[in-house]
Amino acid sequence: MSWWPCRADFLGGAVRNPGSRGGGGARELVGFAAIGLALGLGYLLMPDSLALLTRMIALMLLVMSLDLVTGVGGVATLGQAALYGAGAYAAGIASARLGIGDPLVMLAVGGLAGAGAGLVGGALVLRGEGLARLVLSIAFAQVLHEAASKASGITGGSDGLTGIAIAPLFGLFAFDLWGRTVYWLAGSLLLIVLVILRALVRSPFGLACAAIRINRERAETLGVRTRPILLRLFVVSGLVAGLGGALSAISTRVVGLDSLSFILSADALVMLVIGGTGNIYGALVGTFVYVLAQDRLSALSPFHWIALVGALLIGVVLFVPRGMTGSLGALRYRPGAPGRRLR
Amino acid sequence: MLTILALGTDALAYAMALFIVCVGLSVTLGLMRIANLAHGAFAMIGGYAASHLTTDAGFGFLPALLVAILVTVAAALPIERFLYRRIYGAPQLTQVLMTIGMTFVIVGTVNFVFGPTLKSIVLPELLSGPVDIGFRSIAGHKLLAIGCGAVVALGLWVLFNHTRLGLCLRATVADAQMTGHLGVHTASINAVGFVLGVGLAALGGVVGAQLMPVEPYYALRYLMTFLVVVSMGGAGSIGGTLAACLLLATLSTFTQYMFPDFGDLFLYLAVILVVVAMPRGLLGWRRA
Numbered sequence: 001m002s003w004w005p006c007r008a009d010f011l012g013g014a015v016r017n018p019g020s021r022g023g024g025g026a027r028e029l030v031g032f033a034a035i036g037l038a039l040g041l042g043y044l045l046m047p048d049s050l051a052l053l054t055r056m057i058a059l060m061l062l063v064m065s066l067d068l069v070t071g072v073g074g075v076a077t078l079g080q081a082a083l084y085g086a087g088a089y090a091a092g093i094a095s096a097r098l099g100i101g102d103p104l105v106m107l108a109v110g111g112l113a114g115a116g117a118g119l120v121g122g123a124l125v126l127r128g129e130g131l132a133r134l135v136l137s138i139a140f141a142q143v144l145h146e147a148a149s150k151a152s153g154i155t156g157g158s159d160g161l162t163g164i165a166i167a168p169l170f171g172l173f174a175f176d177l178w179g180r181t182v183y184w185l186a187g188s189l190l191l192i193v194l195v196i197l198r199a200l201v202r203s204p205f206g207l208a209c210a211a212i213r214i215n216r217e218r219a220e221t222l223g224v225r226t227r228p229i230l231l232r233l234f235v236v237s238g239l240v241a242g243l244g245g246a247l248s249a250i251s252t253r254v255v256g257l258d259s260l261s262f263i264l265s266a267d268a269l270v271m272l273v274i275g276g277t278g279n280i281y282g283a284l285v286g287t288f289v290y291v292l293a294q295d296r297l298s299a300l301s302p303f304h305w306i307a308l309v310g311a312l313l314i315g316v317v318l319f320v321p322r323g324m325t326g327s328l329g330a331l332r333y334r335p336g337a338p339g340r341r342l343r
Numbered sequence: 344m345l346t347i348l349a350l351g352t353d354a355l356a357y358a359m360a361l362f363i364v365c366v367g368l369s370v371t372l373g374l375m376r377i378a379n380l381a382h383g384a385f386a387m388i389g390g391y392a393a394s395h396l397t398t399d400a401g402f403g404f405l406p407a408l409l410v411a412i413l414v415t416v417a418a419a420l421p422i423e424r425f426l427y428r429r430i431y432g433a434p435q436l437t438q439v440l441m442t443i444g445m446t447f448v449i450v451g452t453v454n455f456v457f458g459p460t461l462k463s464i465v466l467p468e469l470l471s472g473p474v475d476i477g478f479r480s481i482a483g484h485k486l487l488a489i490g491c492g493a494v495v496a497l498g499l500w501v502l503f504n505h506t507r508l509g510l511c512l513r514a515t516v517a518d519a520q521m522t523g524h525l526g527v528h529t530a531s532i533n534a535v536g537f538v539l540g541v542g543l544a545a546l547g548g549v550v551g552a553q554l555m556p557v558e559p560y561y562a563l564r565y566l567m568t569f570l571v572v573v574s575m576g577g578a579g580s581i582g583g584t585l586a587a588c589l590l591l592a593t594l595s596t597f598t599q600y601m602f603p604d605f606g607d608l609f610l611y612l613a614v615i616l617v618v619v620a621m622p623r624g625l626l627g628w629r630r631a
Contacts, residue, residue: 070436074434124615129622131570132622135567135574135618136615138570139618142611143611146605146607303559304455305451306450307452307455309447310443310446310447310450311447311448313440313443314441314444314445317430317440
C-alpha cells in the first residue's frame with residue numbers, strides 16, 4: 001500500500017503497533033468475526049438493553065478515535081470529546097434545523113464535522129509540547145463547549161438540542177421503540193470502522209505514526225514528516241469520533257452539552273487505558289467494561305464511583321500498563337519480537 | 344472609572360488567590376517534571392480541612408489555616424513516596440493517568456469524609472465584612488487574598504534568589520544530574536520542593552476559598568485554570584506565573600463583565616492564542 005505519502009516502509013520490521021505483530025489476514029478475520037459474534041450475542045442476550053448497547057457502540061467509536069491519536073500516534077489529549085460533540089451537534093442540527101432525517105446522511109454529516117474539528121483541533125494541539133499540548137486540547141474542547149452553550153438558537157444551549165426526527169433507514173426500516181434498527185445500524189458501523197482502522201494501524205501510515213510515538217527524532221531522521229502525518233491522524237480520528245457522535249444523536253434523538261464536556265474526554269481516556277492502547281480492540285473492551293460497570297453500579301453515589309475509577313486508573317498504571325488487551329497479548333509474547341510498554 | 348477600579352480589585356484578588364495555588368504547581372512541575380493534574384486536589388484537601396476546623400471544631404482562622412496546611416502536607420507525603428516516585432520520567436500519558444486517578448480518589452474520599460456540600464470557611468471578625476482602605480472599601484477576603492499573594496510572591500522571590508536553598512532549588516530545576524554531581528542531595532531538594540508546592544496549594548485553597556469556592560468538584564473545576572496558568576507562565580518561573588495569573592484574572596473578570604452571556608468563550612480563545620504564540624510561557628523568551 002503506497003497510497004499514503006510517507007516513507008514508513010523503511011521502518012519495516014522495526015516498528016509495529018501493539019497487536020499487529022505476526023499473523024496477518026487470518027488472525028484479523030478471527031478478530032472481526034469475534035466482534036460480529038459479540039454484536040449478535042448482545043442482541044440475543046440483552047434484548048431489553050439495546051439502548052445501552054447502542055450508547056456503548058457510540059462511545060466505542062469515540063474511544064477508538066482516541067486510541068488513534070493517543071495509542072497509535074502517542075499524542076496525549078484531554079479534549080477528544082470536542083470531535084465527538086462536533087459530530088453529534090452537526091448531525092443533530094442537520095436533522096432538527098435543516099430537516100435532513102436520513103440516518104446515513106446524518107452519519108456522513110457528523111463524520112465530516114468531526115473530521116473538520118479534528119483538522120482544526122489537531123493543528124492547534126500539535127503546536128504545543130508537553131503540558132502546553134494538554135492545555136491546548138482542553139481549551140479547544142472548552143471553546144466548542146462554550147460556543148455551543150452560547151449559540152442556543154441553533155444548538156438548544158444548556159437545554160440540549162431536541163426535535164431530531166429520523167427517517168427510516170434506506171426508506172424501509174423505521175426506527176422502532178426498542179431500538180432494534182439503530183442497534184443494527186450501530187453494529188454494522190462499528191464493524192466497518194473496526195476493519196478500516198485495523199487496516200490503517202497495519203498500513204505504512206499506521207507504522208509511521210507508531211514510529212513517531214516511539215522515537216520522534218529517529219522517525220524524522222528516517223524521513224517521516226511527523227507533523228503532517230499526525231495531523232492526518234487527527235482528521236481520521238475526528239471522522240471516527242464524529243461518526244460516534246452522530247450515532248448517539250440518531251439513537252437518543254437529543255444532543256446535550258455533555259457531549260462536549262471535559263468529563264467525557266477524561267472518561268474516554270479511562271476506558272481506553274483500561275482496555276489497552278494502540279490496538280483498537282482495547283478501545284472496544286475497555287468501553288464495554290466501563291459502561292457496563294457504570295450501568296450496573298448506578299446505585300453507587302457519584303463520589304464512590306469517582307473514587308473507584310480513580311483507584312482503578314492508579315492500579316492500571318502501576319500493575320497493568322498495557323491494559324486488558326495488551327496484557328492478554330503479552331501472554332503470547334515471543335522472545336525477539338518487539339514488544340512494548342505503554343508509551 | 345469606578346467600575347474599572349472595582350473590576351481591577353476583583354481581578355487582582357482573583358489573580359493573587361490563583362497565584363498562590365499555581366506557583367506551588369509551577370514549583371513542583373519545574374522540579375519533578377510531572378504533568379501533575381492532582382495539584383488542585385491538594386488545594387481541595389486544604390480547603391475542606393480548614394472549613395471543618397473553623398465551622399465544626401471551633402478553631403480560629405489562623406490556627407485552622409496552619410493545621411490545614413499541615414494536614415495536607417501529611418496526606419501528600421505518602422502519596423509522593425508511593426505513587427509520584429513511580430512516574431518520574433515516565434511518558435506523559437502515564438503521568439496524566441496516574442495524577443487524574445489520584446485526583447478522582449481524593450475527590451471521592453474528601454466528599455465521603457466531609458460530605459458533598461459547598462463548604463464555607465469562617466473568617467476572623469476583621470476580614471468578614473468590607474474593610475475601609477482609605478479611598479474606598481474592599482471585601483475583607485479579597486484583601487486577605489491580595490495580602491497573602493503579595494507575601495508569597497515576595498517570600499518566594501527572596502527564597503529563590505537570596506538563600507542557599509533557593510540556589511539549590513533553581514539548580515535542580517535547571518539540571519538535576521549536574522547539581523547532584525556538584526554534591527547537592529537532589530532527592531531532599533525535590534522533597535522540599537514538593538512540600539513547598541503542596542503547602543502553597545493548601546494555603547491557596549484556604550485563602551482563596553471565597554473566590555474559588557470549596558465545593559465537591561473543586562479539584563476538577565479549577566484543574567483547567569491551574570494548568571492554563573502554569574503552561575502560560577512556564578514551569579518553575581515565579582514571575583511568569585504571576586504574570587499569567589494577572590493576565591488570566593483580568594481577562595476573566597473583564598470578559599465576564601462585558602460579555603456576561605458568553606461565559607468563558609473569550610477566555611479560552613485568549614488562552615489558545617497565548618499558548619500558541621508563546622509556547623515557552625509568557626516570560627519564556629528570557630530563557631531561550
